[in-house]
Amino acid sequence: MKTLRQRLLDWMRGSSGFPSFDEAASAVFQHQFEGNAAYRAYATALGKTPATVGTWQQIPAVPTDAFKFRNFPLACFPREQALKVFRTSGTTRDIRGEHWMSDLSLYETSILEGWQHAGLPAPVNPWFLSPPPQEAPDSSLIHMFATLQRHHAPETSGRWMIDGEGRLNVSKLADEGRPVVLFATAVALLRCMESGKSLPLPSGSWIFETGGYKGLKVTLEPEAFRDQVSEAFAVPRDKLLNEYGMTELSSPFYAWSSEDRHQGSPWTRIRVIDPETGLECEPGQIGYLEIVDLANLDSVAAIRTQDLAIARDERSFTLLGRDPGALPRGCSRRSDDLLSHS
Amino acid sequence: MSPTDLRIRALTACNDHLEPWIGPFDEAALRSLVACQLGSGDVLDEWIPRGDTRCRAFPLSPLLHVVSGNTPHAAFQSVVRGLLVGSRNRVKIPSSGLPEFESWIGEIPAELADLIEVRRDLPPHWLESAGAIVFGNQATLETFRALLPRPIPLIEHGPKLSIAVIFQPDEIAAGLVAADILSHDQLGCLSVQAVYVDGSPEQLRSFSARLARALETARPAHPRGVIGLSDSGAISNARELARFRAANGENVALWESEENTEWTVVEDQEPRLIPGPLHGFVTVHPLPGAARLRDGLGPEVRHLSTAAIHPFQDELADRLDALEIPRICPLGHAQKPPLFWHHDGRPPLADLVVWRDRSP
Structure with a gap:
């Protein structure tokens, strides 16, 4: 009999595995309820058990910050069996969230099959505005980049343009004559532009951009930022692809800059929650984004993000980011102030 | 009657408006506050002998107040102190307004009206004040640190x-x-x-x-x-x-x-x-x-x-x-600081003046 992992892999690759998303989701929830003690305790506290959960909407979502609790790892296996530990970004002062994986097959299959499902062009000539994987072994994003390179351009090498010391070197890219795909975080793109090292890419190139805009020294609206990127790299505005992903997830969501929504793979679902009531938002209403990602078999499938969004359908959403109206006001010190390290 | 006494009398006439925000007070309390903070109740109006010299306190004027919208206390307290020492007060309130404070300004006695200007925007020339008191979060403080010319005294009341x-x-x-x-x-x-x-x-x-x-x-x-x-x-x-x-x-x-x-x-x-x-x-x-x-x-x-x-x-x-x-108070009074309190441990009036001496 096939394992649940194998059934999920077959399903993601297009073979029959589950008759419906709900059945797959219920099987994953049961697996996680049984194998993930911390999640089981939380779900039980919410009155959610395999006996009471019948649809994906009923699966309780865990806040991303719960991945920071070292005493209660959100994993279905003991630490010593972790093949990979991905960590959220942060300074040495921050507590970083950890996402353990005992097996990378679902993670990597989700990246590659998700790419196909999104209809994205194969990145046969990739360049990476990031450190190489060996310099950032706990970065899920860089692992994603490396996975795409291995699959689509296995013969390429020396394409990582930031070294272990954080130095940027685009000289080899400057010699490139063929269309490229430039993979980068928003922060890296800005750094590249600010340091005067941005360069016009060959015609036909496009840019994969990801990561939030937190941490930028300047306040920049995403639209204004993309205008700058488009101009600095001579890439048409509609050839900028934004990826929405996070360390706590295995599956990315994509939107070209001309599109108004990020779209996920068939093994994902999204819902938008009104945080005031905890209920699902009405159509068109802004709320907090929750994601159910069945490729997250080893940890928790349902994740509550801290991003605002509007649900478009079961697998797509319009991302709004953080609520600008809720920036800290007044003189009371609050949780947000911790971020400023004041 | 000295100019300081006139201002004290005018402030006391606003008692009904002010007491909810600065606590109970009368003319004697305000005089006492000036005397405690500056060493003499007359030092804002005349030269006072101090040892081998004579000195006088001059208000930082004009004085810029940047107040936040979360509670009106800060605006009332800061501006009353500025008025008490005789500063011309430029009060930047939040763009969404500060109704209780604006209501008081609408009824302020003529003796004080010339000493106070309230706006929801920030005219560039207001940055050229003699001193500034800024209430707000870290981002607000950083903004004003960058905006204000370096030499002017900046009193910060950041997030607490x-x-x-x-x-x-x-x-x-x-x-x-x-x-x-x-x-x-x-x-x-x-x-x-x-x-x-x-x-x-x-x-x-x-x-x-x-x-x-x-x-x-x-x-x-x-x-x-x-x-x-x-x-x-x-x-x-x-x-x-x-x-x-x-x-x-x-x-x-x-x-x-x-x-x-x-x-x-x-x-x-x-x-x-x-x-x-x-x-x-x-x-x-x-x-x-x-x-x-x-x-x-x-x-x-x-x-x-x-x-x-x-x-x-x-x-x-x-x-x-x-x-x-900086402050310990009875339970139930946390948000009702008294007139004499040292906000964030700072002296309420002494920060708002500069001294001039006439020495032999």
Whole structure:
């Protein structure tokens, strides 16, 4: 009999595995309820058990910050069996969230099959505005980049343009004559532009951009930022692809800059929650984004993000980011102030 | 009558408007404040002998006040002090307005009207003031540090938080601390964000439950303003993290309003002080013993503004000395600072003047 992992892999690759998303989701929830003690305790506290959960909407979502609790790892296996530990970004002062994986097959299959499902062009000539994987072994994003390179351009090498010391070197890219795909975080793109090292890419190139805009020294609206990127790299505005992903997830969501929504793979679902009531938002209403990602078999499938969004359908959403109206006001010190390290 | 006496008389005529924000006062109290702060009640108007010299205090004028919109206290107190020393006051209020303050300005006596100008925007020439007092969050402070010309005195009142310390965890304490939490939607630097209970784990649990009932009862009298999605989200997130920890066996318990985020109590046996998401969210902790007090509360201690204690007794206040809190007050009064208080430990009037000497 096939394992649940194998059934999920077959399903993601297009073979029959589950008759419906709900059945797959219920099987994953049961697996996680049984194998993930911390999640089981939380779900039980919410009155959610395999006996009471019948649809994906009923699966309780865990806040991303719960991945920071070292005493209660959100994993279905003991630490010593972790093949990979991905960590959220942060300074040495921050507590970083950890996402353990005992097996990378679902993670990597989700990246590659998700790419196909999104209809994205194969990145046969990739360049990476990031450190190489060996310099950032706990970065899920860089692992994603490396996975795409291995699959689509296995013969390429020396394409990582930031070294272990954080130095940027685009000289080899400057010699490139063929269309490229430039993979980068928003922060890296800005750094590249600010340091005067941005360069016009060959015609036909496009840019994969990801990561939030937190941490930028300047306040920049995403639209204004993309205008700058488009101009600095001579890439048409509609050839900028934004990826929405996070360390706590295995599956990315994509939107070209001309599109108004990020779209996920068939093994994902999204819902938008009104945080005031905890209920699902009405159509068109802004709320907090929750994601159910069945490729997250080893940890928790349902994740509550801290991003605002509007649900478009079961697998797509319009991302709004953080609520600008809720920036800290007044003189009371609050949780947000911790971020400023004041 | 000296100019200072005239201003004091005019301010006292505004008593009905001002008392809710600066506490009870009369002419004698204001004169006493000037005399205590500046060494003499006449020093703003004449040369006063001091040892082998004569000196006189001159107000920083014009004086820029940048006030936040969370509570009107800061605006009233800051401007009254500026008026008391005779500064011309330029008051930048939030773009959304500050109704209680603007209402007072609309009725201000003629003797003071020439000394005060209020705007919702910030004209560039206001940056060329003789001094500035800025209330606000870290971003606001950083903005004004960058905007203001370097040599001018800048008095900053950045983000702070306050606590309650309960030595007698009874029903009365629960009611009083509820008011200190809910007033002004918990958005002020004097708002209580964490409660420390001196007692056994059972007393801590029982007081947390009492506080939850008190918040539920008191909430209708302290309705929240419009709350943003991210504020709701921060409360909801904090609740879920508490629920997660409690479910996993940590010494954490949660009480919460149903179907909304109007009030929340998280009891946490860990004493570490952590700023919360505000809007009716409070944590309850055991009060560490004297030897562990400062370390137990952790690095946020340096941002403390006020501790409201119950009962209010000097020997109990002394037990908190290690925290070096600028102000200790009776429970229920956290958000009602008196006229003479030293905001963030700063002298209320002495910062607003410069001295000139005539020496032999």
